[in-house]
Amino acid sequence: MIDPKIKNVIEIKGLDTWYGSKQILSNISLHVERKEVMVIMGHSGSGKSTLLRHMIGLNNPASGSIKLLGKEITGLKSNELYELRKHIGVAFQNGALFSSMTLQENVELPLHEHTKLDHNTIRIMSRLKLELMNLSDNEDLMPAELSGGMLKRAGLARAVIMDPEILFFDEPSAGLDPVTSAELDDLILQLRDALNMTIIVVTHELVSAFKIADRITVIDNGQQIITGDKETIKKSTDPRIVNMLERRAMNDDIDADDYLNKLTRN
Amino acid sequence: MGTNKLQALSSIESVLIRLGIAGIFLFETTLTIVLPPYSLKPLIKQIAFIGARSLLVIVVAGLFVGMVIALQFYDTLVRFGSVSLLGSAVGLSLIRELGPVLTALMVIGRSGSAMCAEIGIMRVDNQIDALECMAIDPYRYLFAPRILAGIICVPILTAIFILVGIFGGYFVGVVLFGVSPGSYFQGMSDTVLNRDLFMGFSKSLVFGLLIVWIACDKGFNLHLDKHGAYGSEGVSRITTEAVVLSSIAVLFSDYLLSALIL
Ligand SMILES: Nc1ncnc2c1ncn2[C@@H]1O[C@H](COP(=O)(O)OP(=O)(O)OP(=O)(O)O)[C@@H](O)[C@H]1O
Ligand SMILES: [Mg+2]
Numbered sequence: 001m002i003d004p005k006i007k008n009v010i011e012i013k014g015l016d017t018w019y020g021s022k023q024i025l026s027n028i029s030l031h032v033e034r035k036e037v038m039v040i041m042g043h044s045g046s047g048k049s050t051l052l053r054h055m056i057g058l059n060n061p062a063s064g065s066i067k068l069l070g071k072e073i074t075g076l077k078s079n080e081l082y083e084l085r086k087h088i089g090v091a092f093q094n095g096a097l098f099s100s101m102t103l104q105e106n107v108e109l110p111l112h113e114h115t116k117l118d119h120n121t122i123r124i125m126s127r128l129k130l131e132l133m134n135l136s137d138n139e140d141l142m143p144a145e146l147s148g149g150m151l152k153r154a155g156l157a158r159a160v161i162m163d164p165e166i167l168f169f170d171e172p173s174a175g176l177d178p179v180t181s182a183e184l185d186d187l188i189l190q191l192r193d194a195l196n197m198t199i200i201v202v203t204h205e206l207v208s209a210f211k212i213a214d215r216i217t218v219i220d221n222g223q224q225i226i227t228g229d230k231e232t233i234k235k236s237t238d239p240r241i242v243n244m245l246e247r248r249a250m251n252d253d254i255d256a257d258d259y260l261n262k263l264t265r266n
Numbered sequence: 267m268g269t270n271k272l273q274a275l276s277s278i279e280s281v282l283i284r285l286g287i288a289g290i291f292l293f294e295t296t297l298t299i300v301l302p303p304y305s306l307k308p309l310i311k312q313i314a315f316i317g318a319r320s321l322l323v324i325v326v327a328g329l330f331v332g333m334v335i336a337l338q339f340y341d342t343l344v345r346f347g348s349v350s351l352l353g354s355a356v357g358l359s360l361i362r363e364l365g366p367v368l369t370a371l372m373v374i375g376r377s378g379s380a381m382c383a384e385i386g387i388m389r390v391d392n393q394i395d396a397l398e399c400m401a402i403d404p405y406r407y408l409f410a411p412r413i414l415a416g417i418i419c420v421p422i423l424t425a426i427f428i429l430v431g432i433f434g435g436y437f438v439g440v441v442l443f444g445v446s447p448g449s450y451f452q453g454m455s456d457t458v459l460n461r462d463l464f465m466g467f468s469k470s471l472v473f474g475l476l477i478v479w480i481a482c483d484k485g486f487n488l489h490l491d492k493h494g495a496y497g498s499e500g501v502s503r504i505t506t507e508a509v510v511l512s513s514i515a516v517l518f519s520d521y522l523l524s525a526l527i528l
Contacts, residue, residue, distance in 0.1 A: 058395055078403075085401040096396040099387070110400045113407075158400075 015064035042219035089159030095151035298406035312415035328427035332434025353450035354457035356435035365428035370473035385485025420474030
């Protein structure tokens with residue numbers, strides 16, 4: 001069903017989206033090539049997670065086109081969307097593990113639902129992935145018994161259990177210590193190189209982004225500022241990019257009266 | 267005045283839209299119940315969840331309700347000298363009204379609220395999004411077994427409630443007040459018609475559906491609720507709403523069904 005030679009596994013053109021009367025993303029256009037790591041950057045609230053949700057068909061855009069593995073997903077029938085989603089894996093910002101199941105049951109669920117493999121094979125496959133994520137000692141724990149970093153790795157293990165062609169990963173390093181987040185970065189590169197995955201990562205960690213990215217897209221306030229490889233980003237003269245790279249706060253000069261008005265408005 | 271009218275219209279409109287969404291929810295779930303593949307294990311798990319959770323309270327409540335209506339009827343009937351009617355009075359009121367309604371209210375408190383909170387937390391925590399991303403249909407995976415379990419369990423629990431209630435009534439009427447056991451059961455089997463049994467059964471079936479439908483739909487569509495918080499506060503709010511709404515739905519449909527069948 002899916003063309004294995006397709007070059008751009010994701011193609012977004014002119015995406016606009018709103019929450020109520022508030023525009024969240026405007027005129028986003030980008031593509032993701034097979035076997036690359038695309039990092040989406042931007043500060044908190046800029047619309048990164050929202051963009052990710054559109055790419056996997058969880059939200060519907062107000063206008064624009066989104067192609068996933070060559071197929072237009074806006075307005076797609078739900079069973080066709082599910083068919084398409086069998087080729088992707090999504091690791092959520094908070095892990096989103098099912099709280100009534102053990103770690104192992106969480107990871108095995110897609111295999112039980114989508115394959116006819118026998119129990120032992122499924123067990124071996126889930127152990128392989130848990131081993132890869134350094135979680136093999138914790139397979140019988142419930143999600144509530146895991147730390148934040150473990151939850152993230154567990155979510156990742158579940159996302160890659162079906163060996164998806166595209167992996168979406170929301171904020172791998174947010175809230176983790178530098179060592180653990182560096183480990184996750186290595187893991188992402190390993191997944192791309194060993195399992196040939198295309199990977200889309202949302203992050204606001206500069207170091208991590210430059211370590212894993214093949215290309216980077218920067219979003220600010222719902223506007224796409226730039227998309228390009230690391231060199232392009234570094235050479236950019238856009239003040240917002242320069243500020244971001246130099247970790248300078250993006251405070252515009254504020255008029256004293258305006259500021260006072262802002263604080264005292266009701 | 268114009269704005270008032272407009273506001274009223276738009277709130278009627280939003281209620282209608284919300285009802286439509288609930289209707290689609292039930293339709294989608296019914297489709298996955300009817301169409302293969304079928305799986306038994308999740309259904310059994312949900313039957314255990316609803317049944318086991320409520321069994322004890324149903325037995326205790328059934329016993330006391332049977333006892334108290336026997337007490338009340340005995341006191342009334344004795345004034346007319348017709349205590350022989352005690353069995354039919356207890357049987358009819360339990361089978362036609364009290365059994366189905368009180369069982370439904372108990373199940374709402376024990377299982378409906380828990381179910382709504384569970385689904386609501388899954389929504390808030392992105393677990394439902396995660397299901398959809400794994401290409402697992404939440405209607406099939408989460409709701410089909412719950413709705414089926416509701417329409418299987420509530421009639422069974424109702425039957426248990428009625429049986430225990432009849433024996434509670436027997437204890438008060440026959441053991442405490444000395445009504446003859448023969449007249450208690452004979453009167454009951456003479457007056458209870460198939461129509462009464464049908465009424466009790468169809469009510470419990472409808473109540474079972476209503477309870478699970480409202481609980482699951484409220485939790486699943488938590489994010490559509492525009493009034494107020496979305497996080498854990500949202501879960502507690504929709505759980506309360508689901509309990510109130512399903513109780514009212516049960517009492518209202520109770521009247522409708524009685525009027526329809528009588
Ligand atoms: N369900 C929702 N309803 C209304 N507004 C929302 C909703 N979800 C997000 N928003 C708004 O959309 C904007 C973008 O949110 P989004 O979650 O995409 O940001 P983000 O870039 O992922 O931020 P972070 O780095 O903090 O995760 C924010 O201003 C947020 O207030
Ligand atoms: Mg985010």
